[in-house]
Amino acid sequence: MPRYRDRRSAGKLLLDALRPSLQETPVVLALPRGGVPVAFEIAMALNAPLDLLLVxxxxxxxxxxxxxxxxxxxxxxxxxxxxxxxxxxxxxxxxxxxxxxxxxxxxxxxxxxYGGARQWISLTGKTVVIVDDGVATGSTARVALEAAAAARPSRLLFATPVGASSALAKLRPQVDDCICPYIPQPFEAVGQHYDDFEQTTDAEVVALLEQARSRQ
Missing domain, CATH: 3.30.1310 (Ybab; Chain: A;)
Structure with a gap:
């Protein structure tokens, strides 16, 4: 049976697993498009800034x-x-x-x-959480973490609702903490673990970003 109803419900559950790793309000960076609904729930609950890292x-x-x-x-x-x-x-x-x-x-x-030139939130000296909706091979997450690390955050975390154990093992050396509450064995595809895994649209991304920024 799928573990999660949809991406936003997965974000709420992921938040519970993430909280113990946080020492301060982080900057939340979503990997579009699927990672945005997941990250939105985390950012709203923590009253944290939300931005994108396009990969x-x-x-x-x-x-x-x-x-x-x-x-x-x-x-x-x-x-x-x-x-x-x-x-x-x-x-x-x-x-x-x-x-x-x-x-x-x-x-x-x-x-x-998604709104033109990025209003990039400074990451230097801050806790940064990179969020995606799942990890299969980890290649997308790897390059996202490398790009974020170049901005010299004080702590860098990666959070995802579901992932392959082999991919997560490659990511852990790149971060201060890797949070993934569900690591199925065997792992075949991210979408198998969601009831609703319809593609997130550009319009949904824009709407969630606008809602997050209005809260900030």
Whole structure:
């Protein structure tokens, strides 16, 4: 049976698991689009600022759900790749660079769709919580954490309602704490653990951000 009704109910349950790891009000950064409803519930309950960290998965051609890497917005941008996966699918360095460029364009499009230039909340010296709706391979989360760490937060945490144990093991060395209350064995797909896993729309992201900012 699915563990969670939908992303927002998952956010409320994730908050209970996250609270013991918090020593101060954090900055909450959501990974769009699915991570936004989860992060919204956490930010509202903690009266914490909510922002986005735009990250795009780079998928294998024809099997885009299978991540070979990921890229995050930034100046400069941050990218990670899995050399073994690139080699297995015979994907060249040139292909990866081209795929990165395409995903950066999509990041720019989404930033405009979500309200234009980011009103980036300073992360330096603060507790930062990166939130997603689930972790399968961890490539998206890895590059997001790398990008956030470059801003020198005092503590960096990653929180997700459900994840694969192998992916979480790779993420833990990057953070001060990794919070995931449900680690199913075996793990096949994030969506299997939600009753409602309909894709979060751009309009929903904008509405939740506006609601969060009006509260702040």
């Amino acid at each position: 795009r998965k780079i998928g294998v051609p024809g099997r885009e759900e299978f991540a070979v890497g990921a890229i995050a917005e930034g100046d400069p941008s941050y990218a990670v790749a899995d050399p073994r996966t690139l080699s297995f699918f015979q994907l060249s360095t040139e292909w990866f660079e081209h795929a990165k460029a395409l995903q950066l364009e999509e990041i720019k499009r989404r930033r405009l769709a």
